[in-house]
Amino acid sequence: MKMSKIILGALAMSALLGASPSFAAEAVAVKREPWTFAGIFGTYDRNQLQRGFQVFREVCASCHGANLMAFRNLAEPGGPEFSEAQVKALAAEYEIVDPAAEGGKRPGILADRWPGTGQSEADQVAAFGIVPPDFSVLAKARGTPQSFPWFILNYFPGTAYAEGGPDYIHALLTGYEEEVPADIKNADGTPFTLPEGKYFNEYFPGHAIGMPSPMTDGQVVYAAAEDGSTVPQTVDQYSRDVSAFMMWMAEPHLVARKQAGLQVMLFLVLFAGLLYAVKRRVWSKIEH
Amino acid sequence: MSSHESSYVPGSAVEKWLDDRLPIIRWGKTHMMDFPTPKNLNYWWTFGAILAFMLVVQIITGIILAMHYTPQVDLAFNSVEHIRRDVNGGRIIQATHAVGASMFFAAVYIHMFRGLFFGSYKQPREVLWILGVLIFVLMVTTAFMGYVLPWGQMSYWAATVITEIVGAVPVVGNPILQLLRGGFGVDNATLNRFFSLHYLLPFVIAAVVALHIWALHVPGNNNPVGVEVKSSRDTVPFHPYYTLKDLFAIVVFCIPFAWFVFFLPDILGHADNYIMANSQVTPAHIVPEWYFLPFYAILRAIDFGILFLDSKLLGVLFFAGSIVVLFFVPWLDTSKVRSGSFRPIFKWFYGLFVVNFIMLAYLGASAADGVVLGISVADFSKICTAYYFAYFLVVLPLLGRFERTKPLPTSISEPVLAPAAAE
Numbered sequence: 001m002k003m004s005k006i007i008l009g010a011l012a013m014s015a016l017l018g019a020s021p022s023f024a025a026e027a028v029a030v031k032r033e034p035w036t037f038a039g040i041f042g043t044y045d046r047n048q049l050q051r052g053f054q055v056f057r058e059v060c061a062s063c064h065g066a067n068l069m070a071f072r073n074l075a076e077p078g079g080p081e082f083s084e085a086q087v088k089a090l091a092a093e094y095e096i097v098d099p100a101a102e103g104g105k106r107p108g109i110l111a112d113r114w115p116g117t118g119q120s121e122a123d124q125v126a127a128f129g130i131v132p133p134d135f136s137v138l139a140k141a142r143g144t145p146q147s148f149p150w151f152i153l154n155y156f157p158g159t160a161y162a163e164g165g166p167d168y169i170h171a172l173l174t175g176y177e178e179e180v181p182a183d184i185k186n187a188d189g190t191p192f193t194l195p196e197g198k199y200f201n202e203y204f205p206g207h208a209i210g211m212p213s214p215m216t217d218g219q220v221v222y223a224a225a226e227d228g229s230t231v232p233q234t235v236d237q238y239s240r241d242v243s244a245f246m247m248w249m250a251e252p253h254l255v256a257r258k259q260a261g262l263q264v265m266l267f268l269v270l271f272a273g274l275l276y277a278v279k280r281r282v283w284s285k286i287e288h
Numbered sequence: 289m290s291s292h293e294s295s296y297v298p299g300s301a302v303e304k305w306l307d308d309r310l311p312i313i314r315w316g317k318t319h320m321m322d323f324p325t326p327k328n329l330n331y332w333w334t335f336g337a338i339l340a341f342m343l344v345v346q347i348i349t350g351i352i353l354a355m356h357y358t359p360q361v362d363l364a365f366n367s368v369e370h371i372r373r374d375v376n377g378g379r380i381i382q383a384t385h386a387v388g389a390s391m392f393f394a395a396v397y398i399h400m401f402r403g404l405f406f407g408s409y410k411q412p413r414e415v416l417w418i419l420g421v422l423i424f425v426l427m428v429t430t431a432f433m434g435y436v437l438p439w440g441q442m443s444y445w446a447a448t449v450i451t452e453i454v455g456a457v458p459v460v461g462n463p464i465l466q467l468l469r470g471g472f473g474v475d476n477a478t479l480n481r482f483f484s485l486h487y488l489l490p491f492v493i494a495a496v497v498a499l500h501i502w503a504l505h506v507p508g509n510n511n512p513v514g515v516e517v518k519s520s521r522d523t524v525p526f527h528p529y530y531t532l533k534d535l536f537a538i539v540v541f542c543i544p545f546a547w548f549v550f551f552l553p554d555i556l557g558h559a560d561n562y563i564m565a566n567s568q569v570t571p572a573h574i575v576p577e578w579y580f581l582p583f584y585a586i587l588r589a590i591d592f593g594i595l596f597l598d599s600k601l602l603g604v605l606f607f608a609g610s611i612v613v614l615f616f617v618p619w620l621d622t623s624k625v626r627s628g629s630f631r632p633i634f635k636w637f638y639g640l641f642v643v644n645f646i647m648l649a650y651l652g653a654s655a656a657d658g659v660v661l662g663i664s665v666a667d668f669s670k671i672c673t674a675y676y677f678a679y680f681l682v683v684l685p686l687l688g689r690f691e692r693t694k695p696l697p698t699s700i701s702e703p704v705l706a707p708a709a710a711e
Contacts, residue, residue, distance in 0.1 A: 040551055068369050133563075137369065140554055141562035148650075148660075155555060162552050165559070205572070250562075253372075253379055260380070261550025268543050275536040282528050286327055 028203050030144045030164075030171035033240065037247060038163050040262060043255045044248050047225045049080035052245025055220050055238045060135065063128070065116040068136035069249050072110040078255035079248055084110070129210065139165035139243070139250040165250070166243040168203065173239035175202040176213035215239070294318045319505055324523035325530050326511035328700050332406075333509070334537030335399040337530075341538050342392040343497065347490050349385040350434075357437065359483035361476045364439035365564040383553035389431050390556045391545045393579035396424060404617070405638055407626030408510040414618040416503040421614045423496050428580070428611075430489040433482040435577055436474075440561030445574045447474045447482070453587070456604045473567065513700055514626030522700035573655060581652030582645050586610050586676065588656060589669035606673065613680045620680050622688025630694040634687055641679045648672045 036045040053074065056066075071091040075084045082090070091108035094115045098106050108115065117124070124131045143164035146154060153159040177200045184192040184207060194200055198208035215235045224230050231237050248254070296314040298304040307314055356375050358367040371378040400420070403409055409417035436447045451474065455465040470477025508517060517523055524530075548556060556578065560571045576584050590603035597605070613620075628634050651660065651669045658665045 068366065068373065073373075137562045141559050143559040155552065157547065157551075160552055160555075162555055257379060257550055257553075261546065264546045264550060265543065268539060268546055272536065272539045272543065275532065275539055279532040279536050282532055286524055286529065 028145075029147070030167050030203055032161070032163070033167055033170055033243075035163050035166060035244065035247070037244070037254055039160070040157065040258060042258055044078065044244065046079075046081050047229075048241050048244045049248050050082065051222055051231070052241035052243070052248075053080050053082075054222065055215075055242040056135070056245055058220050059214055059238075060242065061114075061117065063117055063124070063132045064135050065132075066114040066135045066249060067116065068134075069114045069252075070110070071108060071112055071114070073252050075110070076252065079252055080245070132211070135246055135249060137250045139169060139246040141165070142168040144168050144171075163247070166247045169246060170239050170243040171203040172201060172209075173213075173215065173243070174236055175204070176200065177202065180207075295322055321525060321527035323505065323526040324508065324517070324520065325526045326509050326517055326522055326700055327524045327529070328511050328513060328522075329509060329530070329533075330512050331533075331537060332398070332402040332512075334534050335395050335402065336504075337534035338395045338538055338541050339392070339399055340497065341541075342388060342395055343490070343494060346385060346388050346392060347494070349381050349388065350487070350490065352381050353385055354487060357483075359437070359480050361439060361479055361565070364437065364479060368438045379553075380549065383549045387545065387548040387553060387556060389434065389577070390548070390579065391541070392427065393431070395541070396427060397579070400424065401642060404641075405628040406510055406512060407514055407621065407623070407628065409618045410510075410621065410626050411618070412507045413503070413510060416500060416507070417618055418615055419496055419500040419503055421611070423493055423500060424614075425611060426489055426493045426496065428583075430486060430493065431577065431579065433486040433489070436479065436482045437486060438561060439479060439565045441563045441565055441569070441571050442558045442561040442574070444474060444565030444567065445571055446576055447478060449574055450576070451478075453604050453607065456600045458601065510626060511700060512627060512629065513697060514630070515696055515698070515700055518699040519701075575653055578649065578653070581650075582648035582676075583607060583610055583652075585648040585652035585669050586673045588652070589666070589673040591666060606677075610673075610676060613677065617680060617684070621684040622686075623684075623691065623693070624688070625693045625696065630696055631687075631691055632694065633691045637679060637683045637687065640675070644672050644675045644679075648676065 036043060036048070071087050074080050074082050074090070075087045088110060091110060091112060094108040094112075095105045096108045096112050096115055097104060119127070121131050144167055146161075146164075154161040180192055180194055180200050181202075182191075186192055192207065195208050198210060199212050200207055201209040213235075215238050217234045220233065220238055222231060222233055231241075251257075294314050294317065296307075296311075296317040298307045298313075303313060306312070353371060356367065356371045356378065358364055368382065371382050373379070375381075403417065403420070432446070432450060436443045451465060451468050454468060455461045457464070466472065468478075468481075469475070470481055511517075554562075558575060558577075575581075587603050587607040590606050591599050593599045593602055623631065623634070625631055628638055648669070651665055651672060654660055654665045656665060660668055663671075
């Protein structure tokens, strides 16, 4: 009787909590990728983050900023884990605007934030029509629509899903088409026509994206990993790597958070068990 | 405050000295330890303690967050990220506060639905119930203002849409709207006053909670049977019986709480809130936090006007009415029997009310022009809104007259000691 009530309570609560599906305008559901950072034991793949950083730096960073990422983050545990010497050398390659420095500029240090694209916002608006979005938390600002009623599964252990952002970014980067596919229609059934200066992307809401396909196969040359392993130098792989890197940028402490979570959950379950035993013992003298 | 005698005997000279001047230990012993509590309370009754716990969690995490947060439109968004990235333990404190709001509302809804099922609002607990509804209204206000503080896209647009509700009130609406926003639009002045009020209101809640508990300690707890306590045989002292049971429930409640904090800290929010507020770009769908969705659905359901009332004002009236009606439940329910367990027809209407409420939440999250289960969201919302009000204004008043209730046990101990006799 009591147990069934507890289960009912849990169900009622999950139903209440589960009542907020995320809807996106005209968004297309994307394929779920097997990310290493998914799940309760998820960790970032260090090599992947290092490759992703390379893609970000060589391709994305010329137009997109990342104003919340500091150079020091790149050397922190749970991230790309470059050595401190590597990151120091990297930071020194950039000029940081600092009114206190002689001449108003100085080489970057570990504590500096990512210096941005080097273009002013006004220049960017002149060149692109908008300021290209900052990447710092972009992976958490994007998602993918979930169908009713299965979105409820996203909330539970085992079927939890919090990787909609990187999945969307990966889909977007690999979702460009040279020609508008014939089966794409407007809401009123007329064939879809691409506005001037836009590019067709299957996964972008509305399909007309301002950013041209940013990468081509072989564009970024990866060095072999420490153990000698290599990955294909394709758009699909670049996109996977940079999506993972962007997730790390948005959530640099994800690994530490999940590890702490496991300990907290274990403690709570054990503590609850002990309390239940004590409670039963105390109540055993009462007829109820 | 209550009729029973205190069993407190000062254990030392110092305690005796204090007891003659400020009997605070006596008060604590009477109200937090000896307080006679019905012995048949089930786990639905533990949500009172869970809510008290959640209020403390929110206040403590909130005070720490306020040390690192900057209420300024250009800095607020990044200051929240600064807390998540650079403040020691910040990501856990911030996630606890944000997820905590959801857990707080999950608990308060269960607490309120428990009261509605077991008739906890009925004589002599009307004031207790009214204070509870008042706490709920304060919680809604506090949570809404708190959601604006991270200054993301959803923060900004929710603030814009929800404050506009006030503007729909004739004559005084616009001046109040401007006072609320501190200007013609949602801007820095709005953020500043919302931050100030978001810090103030939890302490007002704490004060009303104190009254709520006082109003509980005068008539004592209702219980699942709904029969008043007849003798000391029906009760146990609050400590250790309910302190332990509540503590166990709180720890169990912390398991899903921790699950969200550590593994899915963003799933209860909206991805758009990771985009900094931009008054020039309207999000595709402006969706409030999940715990406001049922009431948001009621607001949206009214897309028609009646006589001189246009659809906007009428929507606001229904929206406000959906909460105001709760204050009158003690008088709307005419049944003499408290517990839904002894009301065979009530059970069905109540069950439908719960499903209806969850459905309203789902409709509130759906696109206004969408279709759910083959019915347009607009029509479905109207049906659910109609049942929401019909439950309080038609079902509860009439059911008390026509329903044939099951026989009640003579006392709390009767079904406990002789289960067969209760059937």
